Amino acid sequence: MYKCCIFDLDGTLVDSIKAINYTINLTLKKYNLGPISEDECKIFVGDGYKKLVERALIHCGDKDLVHYEDGILTYTEYFKVHCLYKVKAYDGINDLLSYLKNNNIKVAVLSNKPHDRVIENIESMFENKYFDYLAGEKANIKRKPDPAGAIIISNELNISLENCLYIGDTDTDMKTGINANIDTVGVTWGFRAKEELELYNPKYLVNHPVDIINIIENSKKLKLSNSN
Incomplete structure (x- = not known):
């Protein structure tokens, strides 16, 4: 049993998809990228926030992940503020x-x-x-x-x-x-x-x-x- x-x-x-989507789009906006939709975000999540940032950057055109390291730090800081958003x-x-x-x-x-x-x-x-x-x-x-x-x-x-x-x-x-x-x-x-x-x-x-x-x-x- x-x-x-x-x-x-x-x-x-x-x-929590609105909170995650809101935060990743704020992150992408810093690099003049995005936004991504909630449906796209649902596909990118599940393997941790680092993978989310990686997948979102590649999807939005940063194929070489130029913004990856800074994106990780940026997402982390934004998510501390917005993790309960809706x-x-x-x-x-x-x-x-x-x-x-x-x-x-x-x-x-x-x-x-x-x-x-x-x-x-x-x-x-x-x-x-x-x-x-x-x-x-x-x-x-x-x-x-x-x-x-x-x-x-x-x-x-x-x-x-x-x-x-x-x-x-x-x-x-x-x-x-x-x-x-x-x-x-x-x-x-x-x-x-x-x-x-x-x-x-x-x-x-x-x-x-x-x-x-x-x-x-x-x-x-x-x-x-x-x-x-």
């Missing part, structure tokens, strides 16, 4: 998190977003009343799809990976689940198309947060059935 849910953040728990929790997420808390299921976040911005988003959106462990991009956690972050969370919460669910919305998240050998949930309300998630054969594909409650309830019934 599942005893822990490890969530991606952007595109899974919160709709961010909101997806419909049903608070109900899902409340269910998990009430059923003593551990809740963690594993994100490629800078760690301080993860904390800021969680505290702003949820007052951090649901979460047992938060992990953003920082020195001791390798960027997804490396499985190290999921393994660290499993160890820190003392719950085996076979009793965890990893939940995300991008190909990076699906690869993370595969690399960690953990049951993975692809969510269709996020930044990428259902067809992209299906390519990686996640154990579950869901259209609404309530579907995750059903997955956990079914895992409880299966455990009871196997114990009889």
Whole structure:
């Protein structure tokens, strides 16, 4: 039975695309480049802010990444100010998190977003009343799809990976689940198309947060059935 849910953040728990898009366009504007659309931004995100800056610069014509190093610093400074710009929790997420808390299921976040911005988003959106462990991009956690972050969370919460669910919305998240050998949930309300998630054969594909409650309830019934 599942005893822990490890969530991606952007595109899974919160709709943050306006904040990311706003910040990258401010960054591009400094070099008289851009803007890029939200739909383009959704394709560029998922592998950390450095990759976002790289992809956006190349897309806008800076093929040699002349502005890359400065762009990283510029994006970082702008994002400190704008990381909560029009961010909101997806419909049903608070109900899902409340269910998990009430059923003593551990809740963690594993994100490629800078760690301080993860904390800021969680505290702003949820007052951090649901979460047992938060992990953003920082020195001791390798960027997804490396499985190290999921393994660290499993160890820190003392719950085996076979009793965890990893939940995300991008190909990076699906690869993370595969690399960690953990049951993975692809969510269709996020930044990428259902067809992209299906390519990686996640154990579950869901259209609404309530579907995750059903997955956990079914895992409880299966455990009871196997114990009889």
